[in-house]
Amino acid sequence: MSTTDKAPTAAPDPAHDSAASAAADATDAAAAAQLSTAPLEDPPAGGPAVGMGVLGWIRWFWRQLTSMRVALILLFLLSLGSIPGSLIPQNRVDPMKVEIWKGKHEFWVPAAEKLQLFDVYSSVWFSAIYILLFISLIGCIVPRTWQFVGQLRGRPPGAPRRLDRLPAYTTWRTESAPDEVLSYAKELLRSRRFRADAAGNAVAAEKGYLREAGNLAFHIALIVLLVAFATGQLFKSEGGKLVLRGKGFSNTLTQYDDFKSGSLFSSDDLPPFSFTLDQFDAEYEKSGPTKGTPREFKAYVTYSKGAHGTPAKTEIEVNKPLDVEGSKVYLLGHGFAPVLSVTDPSGKVIFKDAVPMLPQDANLTSAGAVKVTDGYQDKNGKKEQLGFNARFVPTFAGKGQGTMVSQFPSPDFPVLALNAWHGSLGVDSGLPQNVYQLDTAKMRQFKKENGDPFSQLLVPGDTMTLPDGAGTVKFEGIERWATFQISQQPGTGAALGGAVTAILGLAASLFIQRRRVWVRAVTGEDGVTVVEMAGLGRSESAKLPEELADLAAKLNQRAPTAPAPATHPVEATVEGERG
Amino acid sequence: MTLLAAATNTSLAHASNVLIYSSMAVYMLAFFAHIAEWTFGSRSKVARTANALTAGAAKAPAVQVRSKAGGTAVMDKPQVVTRSATGTRDVPDGPGAAGGTAKGDLYGRIAISLTALGFLLALGGVVSRALSVQRAPWGNMYEFSITFSTVAAGAYLLLLALGKNVRWIGLILVTTVLLDLGVATTWLYTDSAALVPALHSYWLWIHVSTAIICGAVFYIGAAGTVLYLFRDSYESHLAEGRKPGVFRTSVLERLPSASSLDKFSYRINAAVFPLWTFTIIAGAIWANDAWGRYWGWDPKEVWSFITWVAYACYLHARATAGWKGRKAAYLALFAFACWIWNYYGVNILLNGKHSYGGV
Ligand code: HEM
Numbered sequence: 001m002s003t004t005d006k007a008p009t010a011a012p013d014p015a016h017d018s019a020a021s022a023a024a025d026a027t028d029a030a031a032a033a034q035l036s037t038a039p040l041e042d043p044p045a046g047g048p049a050v051g052m053g054v055l056g057w058i059r060w061f062w063r064q065l066t067s068m069r070v071a072l073i074l075l076f077l078l079s080l081g082s083i084p085g086s087l088i089p090q091n092r093v094d095p096m097k098v099e100i101w102k103g104k105h106e107f108w109v110p111a112a113e114k115l116q117l118f119d120v121y122s123s124v125w126f127s128a129i130y131i132l133l134f135i136s137l138i139g140c141i142v143p144r145t146w147q148f149v150g151q152l153r154g155r156p157p158g159a160p161r162r163l164d165r166l167p168a169y170t171t172w173r174t175e176s177a178p179d180e181v182l183s184y185a186k187e188l189l190r191s192r193r194f195r196a197d198a199a200g201n202a203v204a205a206e207k208g209y210l211r212e213a214g215n216l217a218f219h220i221a222l223i224v225l226l227v228a229f230a231t232g233q234l235f236k237s238e239g240g241k242l243v244l245r246g247k248g249f250s251n252t253l254t255q256y257d258d259f260k261s262g263s264l265f266s267s268d269d270l271p272p273f274s275f276t277l278d279q280f281d282a283e284y285e286k287s288g289p290t291k292g293t294p295r296e297f298k299a300y301v302t303y304s305k306g307a308h309g310t311p312a313k314t315e316i317e318v319n320k321p322l323d324v325e326g327s328k329v330y331l332l333g334h335g336f337a338p339v340l341s342v343t344d345p346s347g348k349v350i351f352k353d354a355v356p357m358l359p360q361d362a363n364l365t366s367a368g369a370v371k372v373t374d375g376y377q378d379k380n381g382k383k384e385q386l387g388f389n390a391r392f393v394p395t396f397a398g399k400g401q402g403t404m405v406s407q408f409p410s411p412d413f414p415v416l417a418l419n420a421w422h423g424s425l426g427v428d429s430g431l432p433q434n435v436y437q438l439d440t441a442k443m444r445q446f447k448k449e450n451g452d453p454f455s456q457l458l459v460p461g462d463t464m465t466l467p468d469g470a471g472t473v474k475f476e477g478i479e480r481w482a483t484f485q486i487s488q489q490p491g492t493g494a495a496l497g498g499a500v501t502a503i504l505g506l507a508a509s510l511f512i513q514r515r516r517v518w519v520r521a522v523t524g525e526d527g528v529t530v531v532e533m534a535g536l537g538r539s540e541s542a543k544l545p546e547e548l549a550d551l552a553a554k555l556n557q558r559a560p561t562a563p564a565p566a567t568h569p570v571e572a573t574v575e576g577e578r579g
Numbered sequence: 580m581t582l583l584a585a586a587t588n589t590s591l592a593h594a595s596n597v598l599i600y601s602s603m604a605v606y607m608l609a610f611f612a613h614i615a616e617w618t619f620g621s622r623s624k625v626a627r628t629a630n631a632l633t634a635g636a637a638k639a640p641a642v643q644v645r646s647k648a649g650g651t652a653v654m655d656k657p658q659v660v661t662r663s664a665t666g667t668r669d670v671p672d673g674p675g676a677a678g679g680t681a682k683g684d685l686y687g688r689i690a691i692s693l694t695a696l697g698f699l700l701a702l703g704g705v706v707s708r709a710l711s712v713q714r715a716p717w718g719n720m721y722e723f724s725i726t727f728s729t730v731a732a733g734a735y736l737l738l739l740a741l742g743k744n745v746r747w748i749g750l751i752l753v754t755t756v757l758l759d760l761g762v763a764t765t766w767l768y769t770d771s772a773a774l775v776p777a778l779h780s781y782w783l784w785i786h787v788s789t790a791i792i793c794g795a796v797f798y799i800g801a802a803g804t805v806l807y808l809f810r811d812s813y814e815s816h817l818a819e820g821r822k823p824g825v826f827r828t829s830v831l832e833r834l835p836s837a838s839s840l841d842k843f844s845y846r847i848n849a850a851v852f853p854l855w856t857f858t859i860i861a862g863a864i865w866a867n868d869a870w871g872r873y874w875g876w877d878p879k880e881v882w883s884f885i886t887w888v889a890y891a892c893y894l895h896a897r898a899t900a901g902w903k904g905r906k907a908a909y910l911a912l913f914a915f916a917c918w919i920w921n922y923y924g925v926n927i928l929l930n931g932k933h934s935y936g937g938v
Contacts, residue, residue, distance in 0.1 A: 038898055068899040072892060076910075079888035079917075086881040086925070093876055121876050170657040229874065238871065319780040319869045330871045487871045495873065499860040506853045510894075533657075545659045552657040561657070 035514055035538050037144040037151070037212055038068065065132065066139035074133040081129050085120030088112065092119065134226055141219050148212050156195055159202035159518035163534035166518075168545040170552045171532045176559040178521035178529050184558045185519040188551065194517065202520040214508025217501055224498035231491035237261040237269065238487040243277045244337055244354050245480045250274035251327065256486075271325035271488070275303035278313070280334055280480045284409050292363055292408055299331050299482050316484075327488040334483065335359045335366055338392055338416050339476040342372050345469050350375035354479035357392045358436045363406035366392040369438040370418075371425050378422070379469060387421040387438045388473065404457075416475050419455035420446040420466055446470065513537050515544055517551065521559075528562050531555070591711035592770070598704035599725055603760050605697035606753055612690035613676070613750040619686060620678030621829045670814060672835040675746050690749055691739065697753075698732040701760075705729050717787040720926055724763035728756040731795035738799075745843075747834050751802050782865035789858040794918060796851045801915035803844035804908045811837040811905060841904070845897060848911060852890050859883050882921035889914030 052060075064070055089097035098118050102109050116123035163169055174181065182203050189196035189205040196205035239256035241249050249255055251274065253267045279300040285293045299316040305325055316322050322329040341352040350372065357366030372386040393406035396415035404417050423443035427433055446454040446467050456464045458475040465472050515537040524530045533555070535548040677683030705726050709716035716722045735752050738745045813831040816823050823831070834840065862883065867873035874880060893910040896902035902910075 036898075068895065069902075072895045072899055072902065075888055075892045075895060079885045079892065082881050082885050082888070085876060086878040086885075090876060164660070165662075168659055168661050170659045172657040319782075319865075321868060321871065328871060330869075485871050489872065492867065492873065496860075496864070499863070503853055503856050503860065506856060510849045510853060531657075545661045549657075549659045552659065556657055 035516070035536070037147045037216075062139065065136045066143075071133070071136050071140065074129060074136060077129050078133060081126050082120070084117055085126075088117050088120075090118060090120060092121070130226070134223060137219055137223060141216060141223075145216055148216060151212075152209065155197045155199070156204040156206035156516060158199045158204050159520055160534075163518055163520060163532045166534035166536050168535040168548045169533070170548060171530065172552075172556060173524065173528045173530055173562045174556075174559040175562045176529060178523055181521035181529060181531055181555070181559045182519065185521075185555055188554055188558075189517060189519075192551070201522050202518050205517045205519075206515070207517075208512050208514035210508050211512040211514045212509075214505040214512065216505070218505030218509055221498045221501035221505055225495055225502065228491040228495035228498055232262075232489040232495065234262040234264040235269070235491070236487065236489040237265050238485065238489075240332065240483055240485050242356055242481055242483045244356065245277050245280055245482075248274060248276035249484070249486075251486065269488075271327055272307045273303060273305050273309070273324045273327065275301045275322070275324075275329065277301055277482055280482050282334060282409065294409070297331060297334060297482075299334075299484075301329075303329075326490075327486055330485045330487070332483045332485050333359070335364060335481055336392055336394060336411065336414075337479040337481050338390065338414075339479055340370055340388075341474045341476055342370075342376075342386065343472045343474075344376050345379045345471055351386075352476070354481075355390070356436075356481045357390060361406070362409065364394050364409045365404065365406040366394075368392070368436045371427065371435075371438070373425060373427055376471070384422050385425045385427075385443075386471075387423075387425050387440070387443055388418045389421070389438050391417045411478055414460060414478055416458045417455060418458065418464060418473065419453055420464075420473070422446065422470070513543065515547075517548065519555070529559070531559060588711045591707045595704045595708040595711060598700050598707060599760065599764065602697045602700035602704060603757065603764070605693055605700060606757050606760070609690045609693035609697055610750070610753045610757060612686050612693055613753055615686040616676045616683045616690055617750065617830070617833075619680050619683035620674075620676050620833055622678070622680055622683075670836040670838070672744065672839050673747070673831075673833040675744075676750065676833055678833050687746060687749070690753070691736075691746070694732060694749065694753060695736055697756075698729065698736060701725065701729040701732065715784050715787065717783065717791070719767075719769045721763050721767040721769045723787070723791060723922070724759055724767055726791050727795055728759040728763075730792055731759075731798055732756055734792075734796055734799055744835065744839075747806070748799065748802055751806075752799070755798070755802075780865055780868065782861060782868070786858060786861040786865055789854055789861065793851050793855045793858055794922065796847060797855075797915055797918055800844045800847035800851070801912060803840050803847060804911045804915075806834055807837055807840035807844060808905065808908055810834050810840055811908075813837075841908070844908075844911065848890060848914075849894060852894065855887060855890065859887055878925050879921065882917060882925050886914055886917040886921055889917050 089101045091098050105112075112118065116125070120126055160166065164171070176184075178201065182198055182201075185203045186196045186198055186205075189203065192207070194205035194207040195209075196203055198204075237259070238261070239259035241255065241257050243249050251270050251272060253259065253270065277299055281296070281298045281300075282294065283296040285291050285295055297318055300313070301316055301322065302311045302313050303322060303324055304311045314322055316329060316331045318331055321331075335357060337354040337356040339352070339354045341349050344350050351370075355368055355370050357368035359366050368390050370386075370388040370390055376384055376386050378384055391404045392414070393404055394411040394414050395406050395408035396413045397403060397405065397407050398413075404415070421438060421440055421443040425433075426439045426442055433439060448454050448467065454467055458464055458473075460475055460477050463472050463474040515535060517533065517535045520532045521529050533548060533552050535544050537544045675687070677687045705716050705722075708722060708725070712718070716726060731752065735745060735748065810831050813823055813827060814837050835843070862880070863873040866875070866880070889910065893907055893914055896907040896910050
């Protein structure tokens with residue numbers, strides 16, 4: 001199917017003088033040419049002829065670049081070049097892993113950084129490979145398309161002089177007149193959806209143009225895919241947001257917890273919409289070896305399009321993002337947020353909030369920090385800030401098995417462990433702070449009478465009283481939160497279109513055979529018509545002789561075999577002869 | 580109610596394991612039957628290749644020849660004469676493992692029947708596994724592996740049923756199926772369980788099933804390619820007038836000719852390449868739904884891409900004059916190696932987003 005066979009050049013045939021044979025070869029080659037628009041020969045090796053100047057070099061370079069051989073080498077380089085990016089962690093995929101890798105392989109870091117091994121897929125060398133490949137591709141497609149259009153407008157090439165040298169051949173003698181045979185043949189071939197034309201004493205027919213069209217469509221679709229992918233990368237935006245149950249999000253830059261975007265993205269591109277998280281359900285395997293494995297996560301949200309759209313309800317699941325205004329909202333993760341209220345020494349509630357904790361393991365053992373920044377005055381009326389290091393387990397192992405490691409991800413036996421600090425949280429320093437961690441540099445820990453750090457385990461409803469009447473902390477209950485990724489990437493539709501075209505083109509190109517059939521009918525010496533039929537495909541295929549046999553049988557019905565003459569005419573005995 | 584369901588599920592999962600083990604036992608018998616086939620076949624003395632290559636200028640006639648050239652009043656149908664392209668050695672296909680011996684052939688047939696039985700048992704194992712978990716049986720590597728070998732055996736039997744000349748691949752196929760099942764049951768085994776939410780999608784059915792089919796069929800193509808390389812070097816050995824060893828002659832003489840093997844593996848690879856393309860695209864669509872991007876250079880994605888480009892390379896190589904034959908065959912093997920690495924290596928050694936519960 002995919003070979004650029006030239007016309008089969010026959011072995012030397014003693015019966016013919018070499019000049020005639022060479023001429024026949026030339027016609028054969030002409031007939032076989034253009035069965036594909038593939039570049040026929042690889043360009044000659046070596047540089048351009050001496051003295052061709054800059055233009056000559058450019059032309060030479062262009063010919064090299066658009067040759068099949070170079071396309072092949074570039075493709076191979078592309079596959080080799082993709083390998084390092086799968087073995088070495090990538091910044092774009094997981095920056096954390098990159099740091100870990102760097103820590104482990106310090107010796108290699110400078111070299112790896114020079115080679116851009118942490119950003120393989122946007123590195124100079126990787127880009128060079130695929131850009132060259134795509135220039136080559138364009139340089140290849142344009143002339144091939146022209147050539148193909150030319151072939152579509154032209155006629156199938158005329159019959160080679162010696163049909164019996166073609167891969168499939170048959171002949172018989174008939175009493176029908178040559179003209180009649182040819183017109184039957186034309187009709188027959190056309191009814192089989194060949195493009196057929198009579199030229200001289202033969203009909204030339206061709207079929208399977210869709211193969212070439214499919215091949216071109218496939219290669220063009222590759223370009224569409226690349227352009228769509230590049231557009232997506234340049235204009236995309238992607239951000240994360242943690243939303244507590246009952247709370248909402250509206251799509252503006254300031255609302256995001258973290259945000260990444262392509263280099264041509266501008267924040268005006270963020271479409272306006274908002275949503276609130278009404279409820280979050282999580283289900284887990286309750287027993288068996290995979291106990292605790294998540295089974296289903298569902299976020300129930302109310303969202304509205306535009307700045308003041310009408311609210312609508314929907315559910316977001318792991319594989320079912322919410323599609324709104326060209327953005328997609330994905331459910332990424334979830335966790336717990338203990339609700340705490342804090343009073344000052346006078347008993348006034350100065351803080352009441354749900355504080356999200358960060359999951360540490362699959363059973364949602366969670367850790368976080370509670371920061372009371374405003375409104376606290378100690379017994380002496382001195383303004384201070386309070387901080388609590390918190391560890392939360394949704395399912396506690398039980399008293400005595402005292403480790404704060406969760407046994408199951410559902411809140412079956414929730415326990416919160418707190419230790420308490422006072423002083424300055426350091427949040428006013430202007431430096432960004434991790435909300436899940438307490439910076440205790442300027443804080444002092446509350447101590448028990450005996451000087452040990454003060455800490456306590458709480459179940460919902462419990463109240464912890466700080467030493468020296470410094471106030472109380474009440475574990476009011478548990479709230480849930482979910483994290484969402486909000487992303488938009490233009491060009492996704494084009495990429496999908498390109499991909500579908502690529503598959504269809506590919507299928508056409510690989511499953512359809514392009515082939516030619518010639519029928520020649522001439523009046524033999526004894527006045528009886530000699531019919532010859534031959535077929536030529538891109539490669540040897542069992543189908544071609546079958547198809548030819550079928551066509552011949554049909555034609556033979558209308559131009560039946562004539563009784564053999566008493567003496568064998570020379571042309572008719574091609575038995576076993578292979579030229 | 581749920582308790583009852585849980586009980587049937589466990590017994591189904593158990594049945595699945597029993598079926599898989601039984602299929603291994605049957606494949607084992609098929610393996611021995613194939614060995615017997617090859618052994619008996621070696622008693623035949625065939626040297627067609629050498630004859631065809633060294634008989635000198637007087638070449639054998641083409642495949643089909645116009646037989647009756649008139650002389651009678653019978654109106655004979657036109658006969659098609661075919662001739663092979665220049666540059667290919669004109670060598671007949673070998674007689675197959677049985678070497679034309681009746682006893683070898685008998686064992687070969689027994690082996691195929693056993694393979695078919697093993698296939699049915701394994702299929703039962705896969706289906707009962709699916710029923711036990713009430714989802715597509717492709718949630719972890721154990722399940723991929725048992726499906727993979729089942730599809731490979733199925734594809735082979737299908738080709739046989741279609742009357743294709745593929746019996747020569749039997750021994751290799753059964754051996755690999757056994758290896759694959761052995762690895763699956765000893766190292767990759769995971770108890771049946773429901774899916775993690777990330778795998779909940781109908782794209783699972785589409786993407787994973789086509790991926791497994793592609794792998795199994797690429798595997799058959801690769802087996803053909805390896806045999807092609809052996810057979811081709813054997814033929815060129817003969818063409819150079821040298822005499823290969825007895826064992827080599829005995830085995831390779833019975834295989835199809837190099838050009839048949841080459842065509843066979845090309846057709847197989849070319850036929851699944853569009854499906855592989857589709858698999859990657861289906862994966863991208865699923866990733867877009869699950870992770871918010873259709874392409875993120877995750878190791879699994881990278882290696883699917885590498886495999887795809889490598890097969891594209893192979894198809895290009897076939898179209899480029901200087902790269903047909905052995906060079907193209909090496910590319911095909913490289914591409915298949917990428918596929919295997921993507922399956923075992925990436926799943927186990929490189930952990931990306933595509934990590935499945937318990938391997
Ligand atoms: C992104 C890079 C490319 C990929 C992935 C690719 C892929 C493919 C594939 C899979 C085929 C097989 C389909 C068939 O046999 O009809 C093919 C065929 C072909 N490609 Fe490419 N290609 C690429 C670039 C190029 C370039 C740069 C050229 C031009 C130099 C080119 C020229 C051809 C030609 C002429 C054929 C048809 C060969 C034949 O008629 O059998 N391709 N390509």
